[in-house]
Amino acid sequence: MKINPFILMVCCCLAVACSTSDLSFPREETLTPELMPLQGLTNPIRVEVKHPFLILQNMKQRDSIFHIYDLTSHTLKSVFGVMGEGPKDLVAPWLFQTQLPGFLITDLGKNLIYRSEIDEEGQPVLRDTKQPGYIEGANEAAFINDSLFVVDARYTAPSLYLFDLPDELPKKTWTYRNPDIVDYMVDPNMGNVYANESRIVFCYGYKKQIDFMDTDFNLIRRVKFKYAYPTVISSENNGDDKVSYVYGYLGKRYLYVLFFGTSWKENRANSTRGTFLEVFDLDGNPIVRYHLDGRRPVYFAVDEETFTLYGAGEDGDPEDNLLVYKLKGLS
Template sequence: MNKISLAALIIAIYSCGQNNNIGYQETISNELSNIEILKGKEVPNLEVLNIETVGIVDTMLMIVSKYDPFFHFYGLNGLSYLGSFGESGEGPNDFIYPWYNNQYTKDKNEIYFYVSDFTKNNLSKINLAKSLETGEVNLEWSKRLPSKLMRGYTNIFINNDSMVYGHYRGPYQENLGRFFKFKINENQISWSGYFPKLNKNISFENYPRIYYSFVGFNQEKNIIASAMQHLNRLEFLDSNLKIQKYLSFESHLGYIPSPDNIRTLDSHIFFNSSYSGKKFFYSLSINDKTESYIKNKGNMQLYVFTWEGELHKIFLLDKMYLGYFAIDEDNSIMYVVNFGEDKEEKPLLQYQIK
């Protein structure tokens, strides 16, 4: 395998409250060198075209496509095809732009997974076995959420079918906040007004973009993780939306750019997607200019964190132009959408991340 050296990776970890530090700051310096570049393998025998994202549902790989049928399932053991369903339309069991945030639950030997659709302002709970059996979506329930939340979120998650957590990225309003929780039965919204301070002023219209992040949720631990795209920062919040810890990174591979150029090819991107596992929180890092990402120049990095906010490991991948991903934690396999323009390559790759 090829190897690349990461020198002087400095991780500054702060424990903080919702708007300021609450007492201590810890700085950890690591010298990480000779990190192997993992070589991806094509996932064979997939008939799905126009892949939007991937996910894990229990022992199955789920692929969400851009066109119907939207949901495709394969067994993780051997990737045998199990079935597809999900139609486009305005009906109660239909979707327009479905999104799977890698959240599912088990109840009385049934498996359910949650799908949001911001174009219909819906969050739906779907019975997997019955849907695969009939080839049609079998809804346990579908709830309509406030449009201002659905049209401004990056990721949303539900806890005990009653509390929705999310990250707001709509038009900037400081009186709202970056994170929200919504009590479905009481129709009540609470906000976290935490905005990290910036080193320089930026234009009003760029505020939603500069605070863009990819959010994950661990239901067992009631922890929210947020990997910011442009601010080189990763945060951990409790279920009350109070920030408990944040990590910032410095290395020779990157720099913090002027926020004024975040729309251009010269803009700098740090974290570009994330995945919530039961064991770890994962985030793909570009740590380079947008132009390098689009032209597939360089190596994307997979950061692995414990849910307590500790850096566990870093993997370097052999490609840059990669998209949304999912982790089979039992078998230590990463599945990731391949955006490369090489027509000979498959649209989905896998990496062994042991």
């Protein structure tokens, strides 16, 4: 059978676009952290940026759960959120990271999602409250828009689900790991999902691999680096297995993801120092690799107006401060 050389060339191009190895970053930088002092009683775990404001969630407080700061002056503008059983109280709150104009908070105890905005004075303004139809709730969901979100089924299925907020059943499913492995933490394909209005991105937790997809799970590019990852992981290793990509943040311009290349145990023994922050554009092209010459953040957010990363340190260290890294060279 004679093969059309043009078709062959197109197929080869598509194969390169969908699966790439032996990549490198065109630029590498070392970043030294700064600190953003916090006011009042704080124990931050989760942050979100809605320029020029930053929202943080405290981990242990039962009142003043959420704080809003003005990033131009680093001043505290408002405090809200109380843990309790009352109609306006929160049982198990969690702050989402999205590229929506406002911010979203879920209460897992009530299976509710609160959509709010920040006014010019830095005060939260509740816009509406919705209940997701998905019976497992929307914890750690990655929102595409006000209604569409992606969630990792993790312990109930080896798949990512695409949901419309009111629906009980998913619109689409992407199976990414072995259905015979019940504990997703020991699956070599385990990872974390992120989304914005144009992309769904899956960063693998053991492999050095990232899948860039459109919002229908169609693969745009699979980024793969040469990397010796563990193929057999044990739940009894107590943090000894080498991990790859951990926490990440998907902005409107770039993907920012922390890379270890060590075990959790080794990272913590080094006071969480020596982590890398890798930056990719939304088509999966490596842009810059930063060596964080200081403690790593846990959940972090990036202000893409100033290309500044804000994040809490692990276990509240440094106390009463956020870690701040200025991401040099991004535009």
